[in-house]
Amino acid sequence: MRLAYITAATTAVAALVFLVPLGWGLRNDHRDAAIAAAKERASAVAGAITAGADAKGVAAARRLAGGDTVIHTPGIAPAAGGRAGAAQIDAATQASGPIEATVDGGMVVLRYSPAGGKHSVVEAFIPAAELNKDTARDWWLLLGLAVFLVGGSVVVVDRLARGAVSSARNLVDAALAVGSGDLDVRITPSGPRELAEAGYAFNRMADRLVTSRTDERELVADLSHRLRTPLTALRLDAEALDPDDTQVGDFSAAELDRRRGIRRIRTAITTLEDEVNHLINTTRQAVAAQVAAPEDGLCDASEVVRERMMFWSALAGDQDREYRVVGAHLRIPVPVARAELAAALDAVLGNVFRYTPQGTAFEVGLSRRDGWVALRVDDAGPGIADPEQALRRGQSNQGSTGLGLDIARRVAQATGGSVSLDRAAMGGASVVMLLADADATPKTPSRFGLVGRGRLAAAKDPGRRRWQRGRE
Structure with missing residues (x-):
C-alpha cells in the first residue's frame, strides 16, 4: 500500500510537470488564433479603404470580413459602437502595422489606413469568450488524462508489487519454517527475476x-x-x-x-x-x-579381501567353519574408499557368522570382466527366504537392524553397480556386490560370468531368481 501511495504521488507530480505547461500552451494557441482572425478582418477593411472604395464598398468589405469591426477617424471622437479609446486610436496611427489593446469585455485589433489624405483606423473586436474558447474543455481533458495516468500507474504498480510482495512473503514464511525445523517446506519461485532466483536458491539450500x-x-x-x-x-x-x-x-x-x-x-x-x-x-x-554416497577414493579390492579375511579367519577357526577365498591374488582396483569397501564386506560376512549355524562353510570370490568387478560371498546355510525384503533398508527377518546389506548396496551403487541376492551353489545365500572396474569402462553386466557360474548351476536349480542387472 505504501508503494502505491508513493507511485501515485510521483505520477501526479510528473503529470503536473508536463500537463500544466501543455494546457497553458493550448490556451495561448486559442488566443493567438482569435487575434490572428481579428487582424485579418481589420486588414481586409483597411485594404478596401486604401483602395478607394466608397461607403458601399467598405460596408461590403466589413460584411465579408465578418465579426465586429468599426472605423474610427483620428482626431475626432471615437465612432459609435467602438471600444477603443482616443489614446489607443492615436497610438495606432503611429504604428506601422496592426496593434493589440485590451478593452472591457475582450481585446481589439487596431490598423491604421491612410487613403488620399483621409485617415482611418479600423477596429476589430475580439470578445473574451472567443479568446478563451475551448480552453476550459482542454483543461478538463488534461485533468482527466492526469487522473487516468495516476490511477493506471497505481493499478499497474499494485499488480506488480502484489506479486513481488507475495513472493517475498512466501520466501520469508518458508525461511521461518526452516528455522523452526521444518526442512520439508519448499516454495514455487515467482515474482521478479531477483526474487525468483532467491526462491530457487532457497530450495537448493x-x-x-x-x-x-x-x-x-x-x-x-x-x-x-x-x-x-x-x-x-x-x-x-x-x-x-x-x-x-x-x-x-x-x-x-x-x-x-x-x-x-x-x-x-x-x-x-x-x-x-x-x-x-x-x-x-x-x-x-x-x-x-x-x-x-560414500566418500570418493580408490582401493585394491583384492587387498581389502585378504586383509579382512585375516580377521575373520580366526573367528571361522573357532567355529569350525570351512572357508575359501577365490580370485583375490591379483590387483583389482575399484573406485571405492578402502574403509567403505571393508565396512561393506564386514557387514556381509557378519551376517554369515550371525545368522548361520556354527560349522557352516562359506566362500568369498572376487572376479572382473567387461569393466565390472564382482565381490561374492556364498554360504552353505539356510539361505534368505525373501531377498527383496532383505535388500530394503532397515528390513530384517532376524530381529536385527537390517542395515548390513544396505551398507553393501550403497557402496556398490556409488560406483554405478548394484547388490543382488540369490541361491548359492553351496546351498545357502549368495550376496554379490557389483562394482565398477577402475581400469576399464563398464559394459552390460553379466553376473554369472563374473562370479564363475555357468549354465550347469542354473540348470540344476531352474527355479532360482535371475540376477538383477544394472542399478537397483
Whole structure:
C-alpha cells in the first residue's frame, strides 16, 4: 500500500510537470488564433479603404470580413459602437502595422489606413469568450488524462508489487519454517527475476540441509553398525566360555569368581549390543529417504579381501567353519574408499557368522570382466527366504537392524553397480556386490560370468531368481 501511495504521488507530480505547461500552451494557441482572425478582418477593411472604395464598398468589405469591426477617424471622437479609446486610436496611427489593446469585455485589433489624405483606423473586436474558447474543455481533458495516468500507474504498480510482495512473503514464511525445523517446506519461485532466483536458491539450500542431515544420521547409523562386527566376535567368544551358573553345585571361591566374571562379560556384551541396536534404530527412524554416497577414493579390492579375511579367519577357526577365498591374488582396483569397501564386506560376512549355524562353510570370490568387478560371498546355510525384503533398508527377518546389506548396496551403487541376492551353489545365500572396474569402462553386466557360474548351476536349480542387472 505504501508503494502505491508513493507511485501515485510521483505520477501526479510528473503529470503536473508536463500537463500544466501543455494546457497553458493550448490556451495561448486559442488566443493567438482569435487575434490572428481579428487582424485579418481589420486588414481586409483597411485594404478596401486604401483602395478607394466608397461607403458601399467598405460596408461590403466589413460584411465579408465578418465579426465586429468599426472605423474610427483620428482626431475626432471615437465612432459609435467602438471600444477603443482616443489614446489607443492615436497610438495606432503611429504604428506601422496592426496593434493589440485590451478593452472591457475582450481585446481589439487596431490598423491604421491612410487613403488620399483621409485617415482611418479600423477596429476589430475580439470578445473574451472567443479568446478563451475551448480552453476550459482542454483543461478538463488534461485533468482527466492526469487522473487516468495516476490511477493506471497505481493499478499497474499494485499488480506488480502484489506479486513481488507475495513472493517475498512466501520466501520469508518458508525461511521461518526452516528455522523452526521444518526442512520439508519448499516454495514455487515467482515474482521478479531477483526474487525468483532467491526462491530457487532457497530450495537448493533446503535440499542441501536435508542431504547434510541425512548424511550425518546415515554416518552415525553406519558407524554404529560397524561396531557389530567386533561385538559379534566378542559374543561368540563369550558363548564359547564355560557356563556361568553359580546356583547348582558346590564351587570353590576361585571358581565362583571365575564364573561371575564370565557372567559379567556376557552381560556387558549383551548390554553393549542393545545400546548399539538402539542407536542404530533411533538414527534410522529419523533419517530421510535419501542416502548419502560414500566418500570418493580408490582401493585394491583384492587387498581389502585378504586383509579382512585375516580377521575373520580366526573367528571361522573357532567355529569350525570351512572357508575359501577365490580370485583375490591379483590387483583389482575399484573406485571405492578402502574403509567403505571393508565396512561393506564386514557387514556381509557378519551376517554369515550371525545368522548361520556354527560349522557352516562359506566362500568369498572376487572376479572382473567387461569393466565390472564382482565381490561374492556364498554360504552353505539356510539361505534368505525373501531377498527383496532383505535388500530394503532397515528390513530384517532376524530381529536385527537390517542395515548390513544396505551398507553393501550403497557402496556398490556409488560406483554405478548394484547388490543382488540369490541361491548359492553351496546351498545357502549368495550376496554379490557389483562394482565398477577402475581400469576399464563398464559394459552390460553379466553376473554369472563374473562370479564363475555357468549354465550347469542354473540348470540344476531352474527355479532360482535371475540376477538383477544394472542399478537397483
